[in-house]
Amino acid sequence: MASKISVRQTLSYAFIATYLVILFFSILTPSMLWLLAVIAPLHLLYFRNIRQNRHTLLRNYPLVGYLRYIFESFRPEFRQYFFESDTDGKPFSRRQRSIVYQRAKNERQTVPFGMQSNSQEVGYEWIAHTMFPVKVKAEALRVNVGSSRCTQPYSASIYNISAMSYGSLSKTAVTALSAGAKLGGFAHNTGEGGVSPFHLEGGGDLIWQIGTGYFGCRDKNGHFSEELFREQVAHPNIKMVEIKLSQGAKPGHGGILPAAKNTPEIAAIRKVEPYTTVASPPAHAAFQDQFTLLLFVEKLRLLSNGKPIGIKLCIGNKQEFERLCQEMMHNQLFPDFITIDGAEGGTGAAPLEFTDSLGMPLYDALTFVQNMLRKYGLRKEIKVLAAGKIITGVDIIKAIALGADICYSARGMMFALGCIQALQCDSGRCPVGIATQDKNLYSGLDVADKRVRVANFHGNTMHSTVEVMEACGFDSLDAITPDKVFRRVEQGKTLSFKEIYFSKNTASSTLQQNYMLN
Numbered sequence: 001m002a003s004k005i006s007v008r009q010t011l012s013y014a015f016i017a018t019y020l021v022i023l024f025f026s027i028l029t030p031s032m033l034w035l036l037a038v039i040a041p042l043h044l045l046y047f048r049n050i051r052q053n054r055h056t057l058l059r060n061y062p063l064v065g066y067l068r069y070i071f072e073s074f075r076p077e078f079r080q081y082f083f084e085s086d087t088d089g090k091p092f093s094r095r096q097r098s099i100v101y102q103r104a105k106n107e108r109q110t111v112p113f114g115m116q117s118n119s120q121e122v123g124y125e126w127i128a129h130t131m132f133p134v135k136v137k138a139e140a141l142r143v144n145v146g147s148s149r150c151t152q153p154y155s156a157s158i159y160n161i162s163a164m165s166y167g168s169l170s171k172t173a174v175t176a177l178s179a180g181a182k183l184g185g186f187a188h189n190t191g192e193g194g195v196s197p198f199h200l201e202g203g204g205d206l207i208w209q210i211g212t213g214y215f216g217c218r219d220k221n222g223h224f225s226e227e228l229f230r231e232q233v234a235h236p237n238i239k240m241v242e243i244k245l246s247q248g249a250k251p252g253h254g255g256i257l258p259a260a261k262n263t264p265e266i267a268a269i270r271k272v273e274p275y276t277t278v279a280s281p282p283a284h285a286a287f288q289d290q291f292t293l294l295l296f297v298e299k300l301r302l303l304s305n306g307k308p309i310g311i312k313l314c315i316g317n318k319q320e321f322e323r324l325c326q327e328m329m330h331n332q333l334f335p336d337f338i339t340i341d342g343a344e345g346g347t348g349a350a351p352l353e354f355t356d357s358l359g360m361p362l363y364d365a366l367t368f369v370q371n372m373l374r375k376y377g378l379r380k381e382i383k384v385l386a387a388g389k390i391i392t393g394v395d396i397i398k399a400i401a402l403g404a405d406i407c408y409s410a411r412g413m414m415f416a417l418g419c420i421q422a423l424q425c426d427s428g429r430c431p432v433g434i435a436t437q438d439k440n441l442y443s444g445l446d447v448a449d450k451r452v453r454v455a456n457f458h459g460n461t462m463h464s465t466v467e468v469m470e471a472c473g474f475d476s477l478d479a480i481t482p483d484k485v486f487r488r489v490e491q492g493k494t495l496s497f498k499e500i501y502f503s504k505n506t507a508s509s510t511l512q513q514n515y516m517l518n
Contacts, residue, residue, distance in 0.1 A: 076423055087116055091344075091389070092411065092421060100391055100415035103460035104453035122491065127397065128484045130473030136466045140476055143405050145240060147336045147381040149298075151306030154205075154239040157186035158477065159396060159461060161454075162387050162408035163209050163244070163312075165193025167257075167266055168425075170442035172450075173417055173434045178202020179447060180416075180454025189408065192244050192280070194269045195232060202451070206237045209312070211244040213255075213280035215270035222278075224286040226303060228271060233304040240337070241300055243293075245284070245313040248345030248388055251359040255280040261437070290324040294333040301336075310337035310385070314345070315365040316358070322372055329376040336381075339408070340365045342388025362388035363402055367501035370403030391415075393465035397474075401482045401497055416457035417450050 018039055042063060049055075049062035057065040080089065087093045095116065102109045117124060146153025161181055166174045174196060181188040181204030188204045190196070192211030199206055210217065210229075217229035233241060257266070257278040267274035287293045293311070300309045315321060328334040342362025360368070366386055373379040386404035390396060391412035399407050411419070418432045430436040433445035474480045482497035489495050 080421070089421070092391070092415075096391060097415055097421060100412055100457055103464075104416040104457040106456050106460070109460065109464075120488070120491070122488055124488045125398070126486055127394065127468065127472055128486065129471045132473065133470045134473050134475040136469045136475060138462065138466060141462055141465065143383060143477070145308045145310075145337050145383045145406070147308075147334060149301060149334070150308050150336050152304075152308070153336075154187075154308055156240075156406055157184075157458070157462070158400070158406050158465075159390075159458060160187040160207070160406065160408055161189060161413045162410035163189040163191040163207075163242075163247075164410050164414075165191030166196035166198055166269065167193045167261070167437070168435060170430075170433055170436055170445065171196075171198045172442045172445040172447055173414075174198040175202045176417060176445065176447045176450035177413060177454055178204040178206070179451035180413075180458070181205060183451060183455035184458040186458055187239060189242065193266075194271070195235070195238065196269045200235070200237060203237070205239045206235075207240045207242050208233065208238045209242045209244050211280055212282065212284050213257075213270070213278065214286070215272070215280075218271050220273075222285070225271075226299075229300070230303045233300075233307065238307070240308040240310065241304060242337075242339060243284075243297065243300070243309070243311045243335075245293075245311055246316070246341070246359075247312070248314040248341035248343045248359050248362075251314040251316055251343075253282060290320070290327045291331070293324070294327055294331060294335075297335045298333055308336035310335045310339060310383075312339035312341060312385075314341045314343060314359040315368060316360065318368060321369070325372045325376040325378060328378055334378060334381050337383040337385055337406075338369065339385040339387065340369055340404075342386075345388045345410075362386060362399070363497075363501065366399065366402040366404055371502070373403075391461075393461055393468045396461075396465050397468055397472075397480055398485055398497075400477060400480045401485050402501060405477070412461075413454060413457070416454045418445065418453075 046062040049058040049065075052059060055065075057068060080094075084094065087095055089097070099109065101107075119126075141158045142155050143158060144153050145156050161177050164174075164177070168191065169177075175198045178188050178199050179202035182202060186205070187207050188199065188202070189207040190199050190209050192209050192213065192215060194216035195206065195208055208216075214222065214224045216232055217225050219225045219228075232238070257270075257272075257280070259275050259277045262272065262274055262276055262278060264274045270278070272278045284293075284296075287296045297309050297311065301307070313321075340362065341359075342365060343359030344361060366384070369384060370379075373382055373384070383405040384403055385406045385408060386399040387408035387410070389411070390399055390407045390409050396407050414434055415421075417434055419434055420432060422431050424430050425435040428436050428438060430441060433442035436442055469475075469480070472484060474484075482502060483499075485497040486494050487497070487500060489500070
């Protein structure tokens, strides 16, 4: 305690001495008085900090303590630009980010001098190639989405823009994504924030996502409105509808739209009162269990005149999903597609516990869903969409091998827009104008340029996917099988995805027996 007081006293004496010296020399040289403009604020800051009780560090070290906060603010940039290797960055490495930038700009996409990954490291994955490469047509990389109950099936690219709402993203970012989707012939998921004018302005095909807030189709009490839904879904750009149950980054977690952010523009899009706080609860009010969920799917299909209706979820309780499959089989009611969001999926903001500890990773979830749909004879009716760090052709092929028909990417498309992984998504200060509503920032994002980059990234990724398929002998999407993808599971031992993920029966026989008895 004595040393702390001594430090403070010493600084006080130093300030007083400095004042006296400045005053003395200012008599001889009046221009010396400008030093007071520097010293006086520091002295005021010193006395302010020793009297506050919120920050112990600043109370004990009133001036030098600020160095800690300065260095901490630079830490992410220093780590990214000076210390991390090309393969170490999180959530995406520099190598992953670079390939997106190169493909988006149509620049060199090759790497020199060989692999940087350690092929002997546990977890290393690869795909078996063939001695006799085949030819794959680019048009083969489209999948028809629509069950036997659907009258307006949609031909989707196997790679599309994942859910990102206007409000989380800027108007220029949303417009560029939609316009890029139009140029490249793929789909753009609106996110649960509703169909904004900027989604429509871009002209791309849209997948309208409906969350627990029912934004864009809610009445004054926040309940689902058939009338508003029918009016919105009739727009020709809306090709499919996705009911969001949960997302990988924060499964089972609701959200709040603060009153300050609920501007008249946002309110008009979401069908809420402006400048009011609006909650998106964790659970839906339109249904309560598996059977009523399927009834809601059927209702939306009828209201949309037969457009594909799907559900999105992060797998958690396996028994709940199996029960859903049983209800589908028993009632012959089913969604046209199911989107599986892996726990490694991203979001602008989420609690640490939800991001790191809740939800099933994508590969495990895809395998489980594939097994369930096959077990209950539903696979031919339902297409499976996958989301969770899918940015290269190999990522797409791995997901398809485990049961996906179509893939989504959110952060990959953000990189194509110019995202630098600044990790400022939840601050409103995104330096490249993507995840912000600050006009000074988003006005710097040029839609005409970025839409081309989004389309380029998609097109070059599809080209890469075709090249890998040809090298591996996959002449169609159906030919991509889990026995051709391998992982090193321990030193000296490798297993195929088929052996890792499909060797055991993941179905719950107990639950099946109970259901049959009931």
